[in-house]
Amino acid sequence: MSSPSPYVDEVPEGIPTTLDWVVLSADMATIHAAQRYASIVELWDDAIRAATRDEGASVLVERSVRLEVASALRISEHAAGRLMGVGRALVKRYPAVWESMSHADITDTHATIIVDGLDELDVVRDDLIGEVVALAEEMPTGPFRRAVKQIVDREREATIAERHMDAVARRHVRVEPGADGMAWLTAHLPAVEAHAIHGRLTAIAKTLDDERSLDQKRADVFGDLLIDGETESLPDTVRGIRPTVTVTVLALTLLTGDGSAAQVDGVGPIPLDRARELCGAASGWMRVLTHPETGVVLSVGREQYRPPADLRRLVAWRAARCMAPGCGIPADRCDIDHTVDWHHGGHTDATNLAPLCRGHHTLKHHTGWHVRAQPSGALEWTSPAGRVYLVHPERRIPQFTTDPPPF
Numbered sequence: 271m272s273s274p275s276p277y278v279d280e281v282p283e284g285i286p287t288t289l290d291w292v293v294l295s296a297d298m299a300t301i302h303a304a305q306r307y308a309s310i311v312e313l314w315d316d317a318i319r320a321a322t323r324d325e326g327a328s329v330l331v332e333r334s335v336r337l338e339v340a341s342a343l344r345i346s347e348h349a350a351g352r353l354m355g356v357g358r359a360l361v362k363r364y365p366a367v368w369e370s371m372s373h374a375d376i377t378d379t380h381a382t383i384i385v386d387g388l389d390e391l392d393v394v395r396d397d398l399i400g401e402v403v404a405l406a407e408e409m410p411t412g413p414f415r416r417a418v419k420q421i422v423d424r425e426r427e428a429t430i431a432e433r434h435m436d437a438v439a440r441r442h443v444r445v446e447p448g449a450d451g452m453a454w455l456t457a458h459l460p461a462v463e464a465h466a467i468h469g470r471l472t473a474i475a476k477t478l479d480d481e482r483s484l485d486q487k488r489a490d491v492f493g494d495l496l497i498d499g500e501t502e503s504l505p506d507t508v509r510g511i512r513p514t515v516t517v518t519v520l521a522l523t524l525l526t527g528d529g530s531a532a533q534v535d536g537v538g539p540i541p542l543d544r545a546r547e548l549c550g551a552a553s554g555w556m557r558v559l560t561h562p563e564t565g566v567v568l569s570v571g572r573e574q575y576r577p578p579a580d581l582r583r584l585v586a587w588r589a590a591r592c593m594a595p596g597c598g599i600p601a602d603r604c605d606i607d608h609t610v611d612w613h614h615g616g617h618t619d620a621t622n623l624a625p626l627c628r629g630h631h632t633l634k635h636h637t638g639w640h641v642r643a644q645p646s647g648a649l650e651w652t653s654p655a656g657r658v659y660l661v662h663p664e665r666r667i668p669q670f671t672t673d674p675p676p677f
């Protein structure tokens with residue numbers, strides 16, 4: 271007897287549907303994958319024990335086990351090595367993660383993301399493992415991967431100012447010979463400056479209207495500027511071009527010094543002192559401060575269908591990506607959708623707007639999926655089979671009260 275379909279059948283209580291079978295068999299595969307990791311680690315431990323008489327052979331033991339596993343599973347040695355590495359991490363270093371996977375509470379992919387993320391840290395606290403496992407049990411892999419990256423950045427951030435200072439001390443410029451009468455001129459610089467230099471070269475190069483490729487123009491401008499020290503050798507239009515670097519930092523963080531680090535688009539976290547400097551001074555920096563005094567319009571209610579530009583930007587900024595479950599399409603390539611249709615009385619308002627990629631936008635309007643917005647900006651997706659998935663935006667619009675601050 272075949273299982274009833276949640277799409278076309280009346281489903282009697284207690285009878286698994288075809289969708290239930292999909293989930294059950296995936297869970298079984300995960301449980302077996304966890305067992306495979308444990309068995310590989312056990313096999314490896316056995317091999318190490320058997321080889322203790324031959325000191326210094328641990329690399330050889332590892333290679334031998336790798337070939338053993340690869341041959342038995344008919345997979346590449348690279349893939350076998352990966353299984354061994356992830357397995358050892360799960361079983362020995364992060365047993366709570368293995369435990370969760372062995373109950374199919376998280377998938378193999380989630381476990382792998384956790385191992386790759388946590389292994390970047392020098393010290394991993396137990397509560398941190400608990401935190402990522404709890405997230406893994408809730409989130410699809412795409413958003414989870416980004417969440418783990420943020421957590422890892424946050425943990426590394428504790429020491430970022432120190433590490434950045436050490437790295438800045440090693441800045442340098444070098445010339446190395448290249449072939450055919452060429453040479454490499456490389457500069458090791460703080461990332462913000464490096465991006466600013468590249469940005470300015472690109473901006474100037476784009477104003478030059480001739481046959482040269484963009485790469486060639488950038489290289490020529492670079493040489494002209496450094497050799498002559500000014501832009502006089504270049505057309506008038508390129509003078510005064512300054513780079514723009516987007517720095518995102520919470521106003522509160524800037525004032526109090528705690529909270530998350532500043533982020534530079536395309537660079538990642540930078541030390542807070544540096545951000546404070548950038549946001550306070552130079553005119554070439556575009557500041558994205560989240561603050562009530564920015565005067566961003568949060569709602570135009572029923573006045574207007576099309577959201578004003580700053581509201582669109584705010585909604586895209588909050589979500590960062592398409593707000594469909596697990597989708598990773600950046601918000602700037604998405605449509606801004608009214609969650610409750612304008613034609614059904616929906617407001618043009620931050621709580622009723624969310625970016626959706628073209629594919630998911632179409633899906634929302636033309637299939638049996640139902641979407642509801644929550645006040646936090648999260649979207650609740652209900653599938654045609656009746657399952658519910660909550661998609662949280664990447665960021666929150668800060669809630670400010672008119673009460674005076676408590677100090």
Ligand SMILES: [Zn+2]
Nearest residue numbers: 592597627630
């Ligand atoms: Zn999407």
